[in-house]
Amino acid sequence: MIEKPDCIFCQIASGRASAARITESAHALAFMDLFPAADGHVLVIPKTHYENLFESDEETLADVHLLARRVALAMRHALAPDGMMMFQLNGVAAGQSVFHYHAHLLPRRAGSELRIHGRAKADPARLAELAARIAAALA
Ligand SMILES: [Zn+2]
Numbered sequence: 001m002i003e004k005p006d007c008i009f010c011q012i013a014s015g016r017a018s019a020a021r022i023t024e025s026a027h028a029l030a031f032m033d034l035f036p037a038a039d040g041h042v043l044v045i046p047k048t049h050y051e052n053l054f055e056s057d058e059e060t061l062a063d064v065h066l067l068a069r070r071v072a073l074a075m076r077h078a079l080a081p082d083g084m085m086m087f088q089l090n091g092v093a094a095g096q097s098v099f100h101y102h103a104h105l106l107p108r109r110a111g112s113e114l115r116i117h118g119r120a121k122a123d124p125a126r127l128a129e130l131a132a133r134i135a136a137a138l139a
Contacts, residue, residue, distance in 0.1 A: 004049045009100035013047045020127035022071060022135050027063040030071045032127040033104070035118040040079045040130055042105040044068040050101040052090040061101075068103045070138065078137035079130075081107030087116065 003010045011017035013029055020032035022042065033041040046064050050056040056064075072084055085106040089096040095116060104116070 002048045002050075004100070007049055007098075007100050009045050009098055009102065010049050013045065020124070020131040022074075022131045023067070023138055025063050025067045027060045028067040030067055032122070032131050033118065034121055034127070036122050036127075037104075037115040037118045038106055038108065038112065039126075040075060040081070040107040040134075041118065042071055042075065042134070044071060044103045044105065046101055051099045052096070052101055053088065054090065056101050064101070064103060068105060071134065072105050073139060074134045074137040075105060075107055078133045079107050082110040083108040089116070 003014060008017060012019045012031060019034070022030040022032070024030065024047075027047055028044055029047055030042055030044045033043050044064055044067055046056060046060045048060060050060065068086060072086065075081070076084060085108055086103060087106070088101070088103045097117060106116075
């Protein structure tokens with residue numbers, strides 16, 4: 001497994017940094033975004049370091065997105081949002097801020113302001129509660 005020591009998502013994947021983890025698969029990990037754009041904002045990452053869509057290998061990418069779908073279904077059940085955004089950013093010009101591939105799952109409420117990144121760090125207790133609720137709803 002490729003790891004970049006100064007990469008925060010590599011640190012989360014290896015357990016050297018903490019996160020409100022939801023679940024994982026062979027090549028992917030889902031956890032709560034520490035700076036959520038909305039309540040329930042989830043990130044799904046490959047366990048191996050890939051900077052972006054162009055670097056990732058197909059097997060890992062497929063696994064990340066199959067896990068994202070599984071988690072999205074659980075989020076829909078646990079959080080009952082009006083809609084769900086899934087997006088992924090490549091490069092500074094596209095708004096990428098952590099240079100380890102990640103898919104965003106963002107629950108949307110009708111009429112709420114559209115943001116892709118949060119500005120404030122979330123309450124860790126709230127993130128742990130949401131992660132547990134989503135994990136309990138996994139099929
Ligand atoms: Zn990384």
